[in-house]
Amino acid sequence: MVATAFGVGIVLVTLIAFVVLGLRAGRGTDLDEWTTARNSQSATTLGLSFLAAGMGAWILFAPPEVGAGVGLVGLLGYAVGGALPVILFAALGRRIRTAVPQGQSLGQFARLRYGRPFAAWVFAVSVAYMFLFVTAELTAVAGVTGIVAGVDARFTVVAVALATLAYTSVGGLRASLVTDRWQAGLIVALLAVGFVAVVSSLSSPGEAITGSGLLGVDRIGIEVALTLTIAVTAANMFHQGYWQRVWAAKDERALRRGAWLGAGLTVPVILLVGLFGIVAAGSGQGLDVSPVPFFAMTTGLPAVIGGIVVVLGVALVASSVDTLETGLFSLVGAEVPGMKLGGARLVTVGLMLPAVVVAFQGFSVLRLFLIADLLCAGVVVPLLAGLWPRATSAGAISGAVAGLVGAVLGGTVTTGSLAEGFELATIPGATPTLPPFAGALLCSAIVTVLVCLAGRREVVLDDISEGLVAVDRETVGA
Incomplete structure (x- = not known):
């Protein structure tokens, strides 16, 4: 635990840094540039953005829970489920980008291919999925700062929502892409530091992992792995923020290489954070302190590690929420007849308000994701x-x-x-x-x-x- 005032300060400083980075990306010159940054992004930028956009604060809750409750096989399913959609974007995105070169959203492809009735259903599913995703992310970051620093959930949720809206509403997709590069680096570095700190605090970390009984293959593990692979892959196909990056790629080669880079980074990140759950179960330490394995292993560590966890949580949620916001801007602007940029902004802010209210309730992050995933499947x-x-x-x-x-x-x-x-x-x-x-x-x-x-x-x-x-x-x- 860290002092509440210190936790509030960390949240504010981290968010201010992201706002400055986002605003420095500048303002778009027209609606198409603002929503797609068409044909402009390199493979490296796309790869880091795919990682940051997909790795929200949920990873501090869901993968460790799967690791502690199901084991390594289920965790592998989660990792594959997180990486597979990004690879699919390289293959399917290329074909859809060729079919609709001036497109903005997957919904446009659905409308041109099937007509408005089915496109309306795709639009509704996409909005519902991204709404639940935003809600889960805000719920998760409120949980992080509440557990580690005792920060009021309402403060964290409102602060994150306002900060991300501040730079995405001005800079659009380019602002999200610029902040993604920094957030991706923070996520990888801070997770590695946290894991090293946890392992160093144990007398025999190897025995904790091997003695957990969670490394074997069983029916439940295989079933959970298949479920999560289906669920996460299906849902991410409706993530408009990902589809924006398909059209933002400089060319098909950049899209392909960026997707493989993003997928290649996603697998070890999910596995690493999931190992917190296996270590918690095997060590027999901490689960009486917190039912969430990640925090069970980090709560008793020095305050500096608590501060790192707060920064990590804010970076994770900002990276995913700003992507969802720009995705909603683009989706509404592309699919609602006559909708202009100002109207798209108002609709997106309108969707964020109930997401904030629902996030106050503290529902299960994993359940919110699974319900959204089933809708998409x-x-x-x-x-x-x-x-x-x-x-x-x-x-x-x-x-x-x-x-x-x-x-x-x-x-x-x-x-x-x-x-x-x-x-x-x-x-x-x-x-x-x-x-x-x-x-x-x-x-x-x-x-x-x-x-x-x-x-x-x-x-x-x-x-x-x-x-x-x-x-x-x-x-x-x-």
């Missing part, structure tokens, strides 16, 4: 099937509906009870459970393919961008 296959020439609007809509049904059906089949199937779909106890996710993914995929094959229609993807209305060249200051 039922529609990701119909959406990405748009890259298949035989895909039809009827197939995509039917598949999305089947995905909702499948989320309940999976649990119903395994439990034999419709009521329990509905309950499993709400992720009780924040437990990663395979049946709802497998049901959503399989039902949506099967129905999409069958209905599309029955349609007997093919589309030339290179032609769909002709229906895209050029983005208004509105100045950011207008």
Whole structure:
């Protein structure tokens, strides 16, 4: 623990530094530049940005919980689930970028490919996912500063929301990209320092890991690994902040190399923070102090480590929240007819207000993520099937509906009870459970393919961008 006043000071200084960095990125010259920074970013910048955007404060809660409760196999699933979407962006993003070169969002691809009804569903799922993501992140950082420094949750949540909005509303995507580079470096360095401090405090860290009983392979571990891989991969396909980076890449080579760099950094980061859970379980220390393994292992360390944890938490949440904010700006601006930049800003601020209120409630971070992930798992296959020439609007809509049904059906089949199937779909106890996710993914995929094959229609993807209305060249200051 660190003194509350010291914790408040660390939060403010860290956020002020990010605001200064973001504002120094400057103002965009027009709406397209502000939301996409089109064809301008190098592989290194993209790789660090993919890492920072995906590694929110949630990693201090969810991976250590999986490590302590499930073990190494489940943790590997989480790491693969975090890295796989970034790799997919290199492959799928290239094709979508080619099909819609002047695009801004995945929703535009859905609209041009399938029409407005399905695009409206993709828009709703994307907004819901990013809203839950923001809420989970604000909840997580409030937990970090509350546990380590006793800082009031309301102060931390409001401070982070205001600071990130301050620079993203002015600098747009470029501001997020500039701060991402610094935040990525902080995340890797501070996590490494924290892990070394924890290991050094143990008399026999090797025995703590090997004696934890969490390194073996079992059915539960494999099931959790599959669940998390499906959940995280499906959900990140609806992360508009990631899709912005697809169009921001200087070229396809930069996109490919940046995606592999981001994925390559993501795996060890998730594994490293997840090891806190395995060490906590194996050492038998700290879990009586805090039920969250990461903090169980760091709470008793010197105050300087507590200060590092606070900086780490703020850097993690700022890196993900600013990406989500710019993603929401872009999504609303691209998908709402007649929406101008000022209106997109107001809508995004309007979405942040309830996210702040919900974050005050202190719900389970992992459960918020899993509910959002399940929502996405039922529609990701119909959406990405748009890259298949035989895909039809009827197939995509039917598949999305089947995905909702499948989320309940999976649990119903395994439990034999419709009521329990509905309950499993709400992720009780924040437990990663395979049946709802497998049901959503399989039902949506099967129905999409069958209905599309029955349609007997093919589309030339290179032609769909002709229906895209050029983005208004509105100045950011207008």
